[in-house]
Each structure stands twice: as C-alpha cells, then as structure tokens.
Amino acid sequence: MTNKELIIVGGGPAGLAAAYTAAQTGCHVLLIDRNPQMGGQLIKQTHKFFGSEKQFAKTRGLNIAKKLISDVETCSDRIEIICDATVVGLYADQVVNVLHNEKYYKYHFDALIIATGAGEKMLAFENNDLPGIYGAGAVQTLMNLYGVLPGQNIVMVGSGNIGLIVSYQLIQAGVHVKALLEAAPKIGGYKVHASKLRRLGVDILTQTTIQRAIGNGCVNQIETIELDDSWKPIKGTEKLIDVDAVCIAVGLSPLYQLLAMGGAELKYVPELGGMVPIVDGLHQTTINNIFVAGDVAGVEEASSAIVEGYLSGLAAAAKIGYQQPDYQKSIADYQQQLKNLRSGPFGAKIRAGLKKVEAKTNA
Amino acid sequence: MNKKDIIICRCEDINLEQIHDLLDQGYTTIEDIKRLLRIGMGPCQGKTCGLLLQQEIARYLKCKTEEVALPKIRPLVTGVKLKAIVEGTKDER
Known part of the structure; x- marks a missing residue:
C-alpha cells in the first residue's frame, strides 16, 4: 500500500481549488476524479457566472475550469492526478481504495479532502x-x-x-x-x-x-x-x-456515501440538499484529518465551492505540518469571502442550513 | 395512477407498486425493503432511488422525510470485480 500526504476525492471546482492551495504550501497531493477530465460540472457550463471578481464572476463556467486546471498544472511536481478513477471505499485506518481501469488500488493518507459534489434528484x-x-x-x-x-x-x-x-x-x-x-x-x-x-x-x-x-x-x-x-x-x-x-431539474443532493462509510457524523439538512457532514470552521469533519469542500458539504454555487476548496486545502495541509506563516490571515480571508457570498436574501437558506451543521470550533 | 409504471429504482427496476405492497405488509424501513426487493443495490448504490424511497415511506407513515432512517452505507460505492480486488491486494498476503 502506498502512502500519500493528502488525497483529494473529486476534481471539480472544490477539489481543484483545494489541490492548488495545498500544493502551494509544499504538501504533496493525489487528486482523483471519476470522469475522463478534471473540472466537474464546470466544464459543461457555458454561461457566465455572477458574483465578485475574486470568484471569477463574468467568466464562463468552462473557462473557470480551464483556469483552475492550469493553476493546478503549475504545481505538477506536487500534484499527481488520476482521472477515470473512483474512490470506492473509505476505512477508519486512513485508507481509501480506488478503482481505475478495472484495477484496484489502496492508499493510506495523512489527510483527506472529500469533494465529491452532489447528485441529481x-x-x-x-x-x-x-x-x-x-x-x-x-x-x-x-x-x-x-x-x-x-x-x-x-x-x-x-x-x-x-x-x-x-x-x-x-x-x-x-x-x-x-x-x-x-x-x-x-x-x-x-x-x-x-x-x-x-x-x-x-x-x-x-x-x-x-x-x-x-x-x-x-x-x-x-x-x-x-x-x-x-x-x-x-x-x-x-x-x-x-x-x-x-x-x-429538481435539485441536487450531496454525495455523502464516502463520509457515511468512514463514520463521519452526518445530519439531514433540507436547506443543504440532504445528508451533510458536521464540520468545524476549517471544514474538518468529525473524523480527524478528513475535510470536505464544495457541494458535498451542502449544495451551493460553484463560487462558494471554489472558496471552500481553497480554505480546506490550506487547512488540511496545515494539519499535517505544512503551515504557512500567513496561515491565519489566509483562512480568515477565505472565511470572510464565504460569508460575503452567502450574504443577502439568496443566501438566507444556506445560512440557516449551515448553522445546523456547525461543530464547536476554535477556528 | 398506474403505480407499476412509476419506476423508483432504475438499476434494479423496482416500481412503486412493489414498494406499496411491502409497506402494506408492514415493512416500513429502507433496510427491510432493500433486503426484500434489492432496491438501491445496483450499480448506483441507491444514489437515485434513496431519496425517493425515503419520501415514499414518509408519505405512507405520515411523518417527516428525515424521520425515515437511511440505510447503512457500506463499501464499496460501486460494483468492483472480485478479480480486481484479489489482484490489487496480492502484496498483502
């Protein structure tokens, strides 16, 4: 069995963003996606996004994917990518197994970020x-x-x-x-x-x-x-x-299956689309060293998935020894960005939902 | 309404009539219905039908959706050939 420092499950907006910030700290990342290419749902979104410049507003979804992928490629010495691969199991001893080209692999990880997204209802x-x-x-x-x-x-x-x-x-x-x-x-x-x-x-x-x-x-x-x-x-x-x-098009539901089999504490929150993990301010679940980012933590927009990715990538890397000098400042900045994205009347539902899954935190 | 033509689980081809038959017999948990019909045991492992079944049971029992317990999730999340597992774990024996 191979050991990996940080494994990220899912190469959509959240997973790509997480891989990028984690790799910036020097951490080695294995990014796994079940599709033939990275980018998640963004690659089929031809429309321009709303929001602020920081989260790529006025850019078409597929171009946001290109930008996130090219960011990840600048760290190719620290980010290993496997496409067409499904993480099929998560076990309590920090092991995942992966199915890729009909072959079965096992990896031990120091930290894990689950960014599996959501499925259609x-x-x-x-x-x-x-x-x-x-x-x-x-x-x-x-x-x-x-x-x-x-x-x-x-x-x-x-x-x-x-x-x-x-x-x-x-x-x-x-x-x-x-x-x-x-x-x-x-x-x-x-x-x-x-x-x-x-x-x-x-x-x-x-x-x-x-x-x-x-x-x-x-x-x-x-x-x-x-x-x-x-x-x-x-x-x-x-x-x-x-x-x-x-x-x-009647809504999405978080793909919580890996979290459930790993033993993370979950809660049914209708505002967030279904079963979601209890998380702290750094997006760590109730399982030590297992983090979440994006729709799996509650169905929202790609913009918040990206920021959650940046945040959890940084937090997961710090947790296993790759803490940057400006860590606290960066985390606070991402948390503020998320707060801004969720402000206003359209964020009310999300805010109410997230309140229900907040763990006691010192973040 | 023709319940036979309302498909709840596409993977295992389970319709609403089959589910209502079991509910009428007193099988009102997802775990029971899953064991009796194989609902949610196909390639997608309940990702599509899980919520539909949960809602249907809630409607039948006149309770909230979240009060109907979801089934235990076990590895693996999709079908894996035994051959792949045997070959992939050779070095462990």
Whole structure:
C-alpha cells in the first residue's frame, strides 16, 4: 500500500481549488476524479457566472475550469492526478481504495479532502423511465460537451437556477422549450434568469407538476397537473403537451456515501440538499484529518465551492505540518469571502442550513 | 395512477407498486425493503432511488422525510470485480 500526504476525492471546482492551495504550501497531493477530465460540472457550463471578481464572476463556467486546471498544472511536481478513477471505499485506518481501469488500488493518507459534489434528484411519475427523459446534468453533458441535442421540443421540470439556465441554453441551441414547470408557487432561481425566458416567450407554470409521460418506446407527450396550496393535485386541471424530451431539474443532493462509510457524523439538512457532514470552521469533519469542500458539504454555487476548496486545502495541509506563516490571515480571508457570498436574501437558506451543521470550533 | 409504471429504482427496476405492497405488509424501513426487493443495490448504490424511497415511506407513515432512517452505507460505492480486488491486494498476503 502506498502512502500519500493528502488525497483529494473529486476534481471539480472544490477539489481543484483545494489541490492548488495545498500544493502551494509544499504538501504533496493525489487528486482523483471519476470522469475522463478534471473540472466537474464546470466544464459543461457555458454561461457566465455572477458574483465578485475574486470568484471569477463574468467568466464562463468552462473557462473557470480551464483556469483552475492550469493553476493546478503549475504545481505538477506536487500534484499527481488520476482521472477515470473512483474512490470506492473509505476505512477508519486512513485508507481509501480506488478503482481505475478495472484495477484496484489502496492508499493510506495523512489527510483527506472529500469533494465529491452532489447528485441529481429524480422524480416519481408514471413512465418516468421512458427514453427522452433526462436529468439536467445529462442534458448539459450532451448539449454543451458533445454538441448533441436532447430533442426538438422539450419541457423543463424545475425552476431553480439550473432549470432556468439550462432552458436558456436549450433555446440558444435551437430547441423549443414548450414550458417550464414549477411545483412551488414561486420561481426557485434568480428572477433575472426567469425574466430572460419570459421575454423569449417560455410559459413558466407555477404550482404545476408532471404527472405522467406518454409514449411508446420514447416520450411523445406529457400530462401536467396543477397543485393546490398544500401541494395536492387538482383533478380536472390535467393538460397534455407534445414533447420528444423532458428535462428534470429538481435539485441536487450531496454525495455523502464516502463520509457515511468512514463514520463521519452526518445530519439531514433540507436547506443543504440532504445528508451533510458536521464540520468545524476549517471544514474538518468529525473524523480527524478528513475535510470536505464544495457541494458535498451542502449544495451551493460553484463560487462558494471554489472558496471552500481553497480554505480546506490550506487547512488540511496545515494539519499535517505544512503551515504557512500567513496561515491565519489566509483562512480568515477565505472565511470572510464565504460569508460575503452567502450574504443577502439568496443566501438566507444556506445560512440557516449551515448553522445546523456547525461543530464547536476554535477556528 | 398506474403505480407499476412509476419506476423508483432504475438499476434494479423496482416500481412503486412493489414498494406499496411491502409497506402494506408492514415493512416500513429502507433496510427491510432493500433486503426484500434489492432496491438501491445496483450499480448506483441507491444514489437515485434513496431519496425517493425515503419520501415514499414518509408519505405512507405520515411523518417527516428525515424521520425515515437511511440505510447503512457500506463499501464499496460501486460494483468492483472480485478479480480486481484479489489482484490489487496480492502484496498483502
């Protein structure tokens, strides 16, 4: 078994950022990602980001990924990267096992950062397994990464920022977005994205959900139904829409599986998407030397994932002996950046959620 | 509503009717239902169906989603061939 100083699971925005700050301290890093390339979800995000300059606002997601990857490449003497590799197990004696090209490897680590991100939530409705029904992640992968359209006439389910942005990207690609359904009485994402869709003539149907997909071999139609104030379907409000694709964007849930098998204390926090680890101010879990960064610690934006990555990379490296002279100052700066990102009305939910998972801390 | 056509676990092809049958028989924990139907035991190891099943049980028992215990998570997070494990741990014997 090989020993590694710091292992990072996941090469999305959080994992890349963590690898960079950790390597800057002199620490040796092994960065593992299950996809063929680094960058996580950013590589399929063609839109420009909001926020402040520090977190790459006004830059397109795929270009943020390029920047983070090129930062990591400047430290190639200290950062080893394995793509197409899945961390399949985490054990109490600081061991992970990895599946790569059908081969099984074991590594001992001094510190570990789990940056596995989040997975898409699914919906239960009739014929939800018909071909043509996609998650929003799959639509972005097909369309933005491989240039393949998911269909010609689509209905989007979910009005969070992902649902809104992907609808806009579908229109840009020439797909007819026939409607956007939202079960809640209000749009979930930013108004600025929703307004763009309305200007383009997309029907945004609130308090409406998908009840049934119809089709023989693939989806041809969907049946929608309106919901009352207690989320109950209202009989007689069923409507049919002709489609050849449906995109489900009903939220994300943290991929907590490795943390659970390692024995980290977890808590169900709906505001953060599901099961999340209890963490201290340095993003260390209740297991010594195991840190988290990004959506696995609570579903947020890529911008906060990046800052959490910078912070946990620095903190994990310090924990195993690579403390920089300006360590306290840098940590305080990242903590302040996170606070700023979560300020304002849109951060209220995240702030409430994070309060529930704060461990007693001296950070 | 045709519960047979509502797929909850895509990996093991488990539908809502099968789940409601077990709930009606008194099997109301994810661990029980998992053992009886293999729900959540396929390639994705419950990443997609876990939340759906949890919500369905909560609706049936009329309790909060988080009050329905999630199943124990064990290694490995995805399917690994025994051959790979045997070969990968040769130096340990």
